[in-house]
Amino acid sequence: MSTSSRRALGPRWWLMRRSYFLVFVRELTAIFIAAYLVILLIILAKLGGDAGSYEAFRESLTSPGMLVFGVITLAFTLFHSITFISLIPQGMAIWRGEERVHPALIAGPGYVGLVAVVAIVLVAILR
Amino acid sequence: MKGSHEAFWWSLFSAGGVIAAMLIPVLVFVTVVAPGFGWGVFVDAMQYDRIAGLVGHQLVKAILFVSIWLSFFHAFHRIRHLILDMHVSVPGLPLAVLNYALATAGTVSAALVLWRI
Numbered sequence: 001m002s003t004s005s006r007r008a009l010g011p012r013w014w015l016m017r018r019s020y021f022l023v024f025v026r027e028l029t030a031i032f033i034a035a036y037l038v039i040l041l042i043i044l045a046k047l048g049g050d051a052g053s054y055e056a057f058r059e060s061l062t063s064p065g066m067l068v069f070g071v072i073t074l075a076f077t078l079f080h081s082i083t084f085i086s087l088i089p090q091g092m093a094i095w096r097g098e099e100r101v102h103p104a105l106i107a108g109p110g111y112v113g114l115v116a117v118v119a120i121v122l123v124a125i126l127r
Numbered sequence: 128m129k130g131s132h133e134a135f136w137w138s139l140f141s142a143g144g145v146i147a148a149m150l151i152p153v154l155v156f157v158t159v160v161a162p163g164f165g166w167g168v169f170v171d172a173m174q175y176d177r178i179a180g181l182v183g184h185q186l187v188k189a190i191l192f193v194s195i196w197l198s199f200f201h202a203f204h205r206i207r208h209l210i211l212d213m214h215v216s217v218p219g220l221p222l223a224v225l226n227y228a229l230a231t232a233g234t235v236s237a238a239l240v241l242w243r244i
Contacts, residue, residue, distance in 0.1 A: 003208060011214035027212065030205035033147050034233075036155055037199055041236050043158060044191070047182055048243030051175040058173060062163050070159030077155055081148040091141065110145075117149040124181060125157050125172045 022083075029080035032073045085110035136204050136227070143201025146194050179244065188241045199233040 006013050006023075014024035039061075046054040060066065088110050089103030161169035171177075181187060207226040210217065 003212065006212045007214070013212070024212075027205055027209040030202040030209065033151055033198060034202040034206065036151060036159075037195060037202065037233060040154065040158070040195065041233065041240055044182065044237070044240040044244065047175070047179050048240055054175045054179075058162070061159055062165070066159060067163035070155060070163050074152060074155045074160050077147070077152040080144075081152055084144045084148040088145075110148075114149050118153045121150070121153045121157065124187075125178075126168060 025076075025079060026083050029076045029083075032076040033080065035069075036073050036077070081114060085114065136200075139197060139200040140204040141201075143197035143199070143204075147198040147201055150194050151198065182241075182244055188244065192237055192241055195237040196234040199230040199237075200227070203227065203230040 006020075009016065014020050042057065043054075046057045061070075086107055089106040092106060094101040094106060157169055158173065162173055182191070203226040207222055210222060211219070
């Protein structure tokens, strides 16, 4: 669904079809990414200060409200990961001679990259 | 000229989208979700000394800076288009300026906080 067709259908385009609603949810993921980046910046800012200030902020992150926010944000950001990697073949068609490379062969390395990055981050943090 | 501007923002959007797809979920998990559930190994891992030692490494700082920069531009580019898609009555140019200014502010903030670690 293109940007122009979304704007031609009116403000309730996202309620017209299930597939349109999923496009809308995909766009909403940006709000959760931006909100988490602000939290990450605060964590980094506290790290640059004293240990007490960092630990106090870390404690505030364990409140029930932040946990709910974290779980919802995790769901939206995972939705972003899956939809963005799945759409890479649409934005990047690769041709081998006259034959178009199968989309799975382009999206596949994206998922391998996702697993590799997750593993690297977990090893770096937990070692 | 307008088309070339849009191509520039879309290229930042795409690069940031890939980085956010790879990195943000696992960061949300280790910094908010797992400690929030009280899972000991992650609570211990997020202690000041351990995280300050990890993030203090120049390579980690560089990775975090590039990731935050591109992810901010990805998010605010998409938020700009979300607002337009929802038919919110707002002039296009100020909306674009506001969104990219917020992304730039986030990027500058990232540089400053990483510099201080």
